[in-house]
Amino acid sequence: MNGPIKIRTGIQGLDKMLHGGLVPGRPYIVSGPPGAGKTILSIQYLREGLEGGERCLFVAIESPPNELKINMRPFRWNLDDLDVLDANSDIRRFEPTPILEISTETEPIKMRALDERIRKTPDFESHEVTVHSLQQLLKNLFVKRKYERVVIDSITALKYFCMKEFEEVLTTQSFMRFLTEAGVTSLLTLELPEEGDVPPEAFLARGEIRLHKLRDETGIKRFVSIEKYKGSSHEEFVHPFEITNQGLVVNANASAAPSRGV
Amino acid sequence: MVQKDERTRLRPWKSIPRYRARLEGGILLHPERPPRDSHDAIFIVALPRGSPVLRMMERVSTGVEGLDAMLRGGLLPRRPYVVSGPTGSGKTILGIHFLLAGLRRREPCLLVTMDEPPFEIKSNMGTFGWNIDRLKILDATPDVRAHKRTRSVIDIGTTMDVRDMEDVQGMRQSSQIKALEVTVHSVQKMIKQEFANRLERTKEPYERIVIDSLTALKMFSMQGEDSRILIQSFMRFLAELEATTVIVSEHLNMREIETEFFLSRGEIRLHKWLDGNVIRRAISIEKFSGSSFDDRIRPLTIGNAGIVVFPNAQASFRTEDTNLRVGESFLESRIIEDVSNVLDAVLRSIDEAHRRQVPVKDVEVALSRAMVHFQRRHYQKALKQALACDSQLKQRLGEVPPPPPPQPTTPPKPPEDQR
Numbered sequence: 001m002n003g004p005i006k007i008r009t010g011i012q013g014l015d016k017m018l019h020g021g022l023v024p025g026r027p028y029i030v031s032g033p034p035g036a037g038k039t040i041l042s043i044q045y046l047r048e049g050l051e052g053g054e055r056c057l058f059v060a061i062e063s064p065p066n067e068l069k070i071n072m073r074p075f076r077w078n079l080d081d082l083d084v085l086d087a088n089s090d091i092r093r094f095e096p097t098p099i100l101e102i103s104t105e106t107e108p109i110k111m112r113a114l115d116e117r118i119r120k121t122p123d124f125e126s127h128e129v130t131v132h133s134l135q136q137l138l139k140n141l142f143v144k145r146k147y148e149r150v151v152i153d154s155i156t157a158l159k160y161f162c163m164k165e166f167e168e169v170l171t172t173q174s175f176m177r178f179l180t181e182a183g184v185t186s187l188l189t190l191e192l193p194e195e196g197d198v199p200p201e202a203f204l205a206r207g208e209i210r211l212h213k214l215r216d217e218t219g220i221k222r223f224v225s226i227e228k229y230k231g232s233s234h235e236e237f238v239h240p241f242e243i244t245n246q247g248l249v250v251n252a253n254a255s256a257a258p259s260r261g262v
Numbered sequence: 263m264v265q266k267d268e269r270t271r272l273r274p275w276k277s278i279p280r281y282r283a284r285l286e287g288g289i290l291l292h293p294e295r296p297p298r299d300s301h302d303a304i305f306i307v308a309l310p311r312g313s314p315v316l317r318m319m320e321r322v323s324t325g326v327e328g329l330d331a332m333l334r335g336g337l338l339p340r341r342p343y344v345v346s347g348p349t350g351s352g353k354t355i356l357g358i359h360f361l362l363a364g365l366r367r368r369e370p371c372l373l374v375t376m377d378e379p380p381f382e383i384k385s386n387m388g389t390f391g392w393n394i395d396r397l398k399i400l401d402a403t404p405d406v407r408a409h410k411r412t413r414s415v416i417d418i419g420t421t422m423d424v425r426d427m428e429d430v431q432g433m434r435q436s437s438q439i440k441a442l443e444v445t446v447h448s449v450q451k452m453i454k455q456e457f458a459n460r461l462e463r464t465k466e467p468y469e470r471i472v473i474d475s476l477t478a479l480k481m482f483s484m485q486g487e488d489s490r491i492l493i494q495s496f497m498r499f500l501a502e503l504e505a506t507t508v509i510v511s512e513h514l515n516m517r518e519i520e521t522e523f524f525l526s527r528g529e530i531r532l533h534k535w536l537d538g539n540v541i542r543r544a545i546s547i548e549k550f551s552g553s554s555f556d557d558r559i560r561p562l563t564i565g566n567a568g569i570v571v572f573p574n575a576q577a578s579f580r581t582e583d584t585n586l587r588v589g590e591s592f593l594e595s596r597i598i599e600d601v602s603n604v605l606d607a608v609l610r611s612i613d614e615a616h617r618r619q620v621p622v623k624d625v626e627v628a629l630s631r632a633m634v635h636f637q638r639r640h641y642q643k644a645l646k647q648a649l650a651c652d653s654q655l656k657q658r659l660g661e662v663p664p665p666p667p668p669q670p671t672t673p674p675k676p677p678e679d680q681r
Contacts, residue, residue: 034524035549049635062525063551064501067341069554091499118340145485158523160490191524195643196517214634215546217576220557225627236623242555 004231007185008176010048011041013250014209017226017235022207024148024185025231026040027176029202030154031190032211037222037243039068040075041211042151044247045187047077054148057083057108057141061129062157062189064088069114075247083108083147089161090121091131108141131162131171135178142182150179154189155201173204206230212238224250310569322470322506325363326356328571329530331557332547337528340499342507344522347532351543353510354378354530357472358394360508361570363397369469370460372424372505374400376455376478383660384427390568395428398468400456402449404565406426418572421603424456428460446479446492457503468505475510476522493521525549577588597641602647605632611655620658 006021015021022028030038046056060068062148067085072079083109141147147221152158163171179186192210202208207229214221225238241250264499283291290308321336345353365372373385380399387394398518437523453471460468473479480489500507513531523529528550534543546559550654562571582607608629613620 034529038553050565063527067527067552070338074552081447088498089494091495091502117503118504121498152620154524156519156524157494161494164491194516194518199519215557215559218558227624238627 001243005178006232008039008048010044010046011250013241013252014041014248015020015237017224017239017250017253018229019233019235021233023186025180025183026206027179027186027188029190029205029208030187030211031192031198031202031208031227033139033194033213036211036213037248038211039071039153039242041073041209041248042153042187043068043077043079046082046149046151047079049149050079050081055145056081056149057081057085057151057184058149059085059087059134059138059150059152061087061134061152061156061162064118065097065114066116066118068109074245075139076245077247080110080112084111084114085120087129087134090118100225129162129165130164131158131175135175138182139178142184147182147184150184150186151177152179152186152188154191156189156191156199159201169200169204170251172201176204196210201260202227212214224248263623264332282515283568286309291569294310303429313328324530325359325361326569326571328562328573329356329545329569329574330570332560334335334546334553334555335406337506339503339506340504340553341527342497342509342525343512343530344509344526345530345532346511346513346523348534349512349534351534352562352569353512353532354383354386354474355390355473355564355569356509356530357510358392358553360385361397361470361472362392362394364470365394370398370464370466371396371470372398372400372453372456372468373427374402374449374471375473376402376404376449376473380425380427389573390566392568394627395426397427397429398424398456400424400452402452422601424452446496449479453503454499468503470502471500471505473500473509475505477510494525495520497525532562537579586633597645601636601641601645601648604645604652605629605636608648608651608655611652611659615659617630622655622658625658628654 004023006018007024008015008021019137023078030041032038045056046058049056058068065086068084069079075077088172120122158175159168159172176188188201188205190199194196205228206226210227211227212223214223222243223238224241225237226234235252239250239252241248243249279520284289288309291305292308294304309426319341321333322339323329323330323336324333349602361371361373373380373383374516382469383399384394392605397643418490437561457468459470476493479564480493500509509522509526511520513520513523526549531546531548532543533546534541536542543562544559546558549557558576559573560573561575562569564570570639608625612622612626612629615625628647629651632651635641635644
């Protein structure tokens with residue numbers, strides 16, 4: 001069967017589960033509860049691109065990029081050429097003046113140039129990131145340079161903090177549409193609650209890679225499943241994975257039912 | 263970790279140079295005589311202060327030995343963390359442990375209290391025999407609310423109330439004239455002001471902060487505001503202070519993703535459950551960015567010396583909220599039977615669905631969750647989940663017209679019956 005051309009995710013087992021990789025040019029969701037390994041997965045995805053000489057962008061909305069740099073150091077990946085856009089909103093000022101948008105001088109910086117200390121909120125003007133300003137900023141960026149792989153970390157932070165006064169689902173949808181039109185293959189990380197329903201964003205993407213975290217007497221068991229993948233066949237079983245010093249390692253041969261674990 | 267250098271290449275002991283090697287970045291290496299029958303070379307590595315290698319290895323002790331072992335040495339510095347757990351699980355005590363460890367190392371420490379008035383904390387901690395006199399405490403407990411007709415909301419920001427623990431005596435009385443209200447903004451302002459004051463006075467910034475608790479702040483101080491953005495901004499504020507912060511928070515609703523949990527760089531969860539007539543306690547690490555950690559649940563006791571974690575013992579983990587009391591065992595056995603009946607029915611329908619090749623992957627996942635609940639003795643939840651699965655399956659089997667030829671092409675994943 002001849003499917004579309006696919007790009008690799010940087011994780012062998014996952015590629016196998018995706019029957020080759022991701023269909024390029026589309027947005028995908030990586031979901032999971034806090035601490036499941038979403039950010040590591042997305043960094044591996046970007047690293048794969050970097051090794052192939054592609055231009056990659058990491059948009060940090062959830063946590064400051066300086067910590068990302070320190071966190072990824074134990075893996076010893078060469079991420080120097082990764083572009084990082086710091087889209088963390090500043091500390092909010094409680095003033096009657098209207099809220100300013102993120103300044104246009106915010107440019108992505110190379111990972112190697114990233115400072116190890118946290119960026120400080122300027123004292124006089126503070127910038128708030130809104131989905132609108134972020135979209136505008138990315139648009140300008142995409143015109144200037146051709147990015148192949150983009151990671152938005154995370155769409156939950158975007159939704160929670162940047163969509164004041166916007167309709168959340170619609171805005172998310174439009175944001176994904178924007179990413180599609182830009183022709184980038186993007187991964188958007190999504191936080192899942194530990195119990196209960198899946199947020200509606202999951203339905204909007206072209207595919208969803210879900211990370212599960214289960215606790216039992218021998219520790220945390222991690223599983224990955226492909227919940228949805230439009231335009232391609234994919235593995236249907238839930239597979240275990242581990243976070244090692246090589247990053248995420250998916251064991252695509254062992255089909256594990258999470259029911260067995262606890 | 264260390265750059266390769268011509269002089270430091272490993273050689274047999276005799277040929278190791280007897281001088282120090284100075285490497286890039288001011289790192290000093292000098293060889294040391296290894297034990298007689300060892301084939302290893304030993305080097306003492308001296309790192310300059312503030313070297314990036316040193317910063318990478320730097321850990322902040324939580325003050326609880328066993329917990330530090332679980333965290334592979336301690337917390338990563340200058341980041342905010344969350345301690346969660348039900349009421350009475352020992353969150354505040356853990357916070358005080360963390361501050362005590364700082365005080366012992368002569369680090370400036372700050373406790374921001376919003377739940378309990380400081381003198382209560384003082385007397386509570388006195389029972390452990392801890393000396394926390396040098397601890398700075400910021401009393402952000404809200405005053406008695408004055409119900410005035412004109413304007414009831416006044417910021418607390420004008421009165422800074424940071425004291426040494428030593429000076430804390432009795433309950434602070436609400437001001438008669440002005441009622442002070444605590445808001446995120448005012449707390450933030452107070453902390454900021456205190457930081458600035460401290461820097462002016464001593465040139466030593468605070469190294470450790472405990473916020474006790476964010477839940478109180480959320481419940482009392484964020485009315486009418488978008489609490490997500492406020493908390494995000496507050497967390498950002500804490501991160502920019504570059505102190506290691508522990509935020510105490512109760513996980514009220516597991517179904518919702520609460521901002522502080524996914525924004526924090528790590529979560530330590532305390533568990534408490536009733537086992538017969540005994541309260542059992544345990545601790546686990548749910549998330550710890552940038553480090554490996556012990557992912558098991560470990561038992562914990564609160565005794566005369568405070569919290570003790572047993573990092574090598576197994577917690578007989580069942581669950582923290584079975585809500586079972588003595589005398590409920592009859593009810594319990596009833597519900598167990600109910601749940602297992604439903605589970606059996608669902609399993610049968612799944613087999614049926616496989617035979618008819620109806621896609622039921624998601625139901626299987628949901629079922630496995632129900633089984634997890636069942637195992638953990640969340641019988642109510644398990645029942646709910648199982649019933650949901652059941653109705654889903656029935657609906658799907660109803661939609662697809664039953665094709666009679668059974669084709670066992672896809673071997674169904676056999677989820678084990680777990681009774």
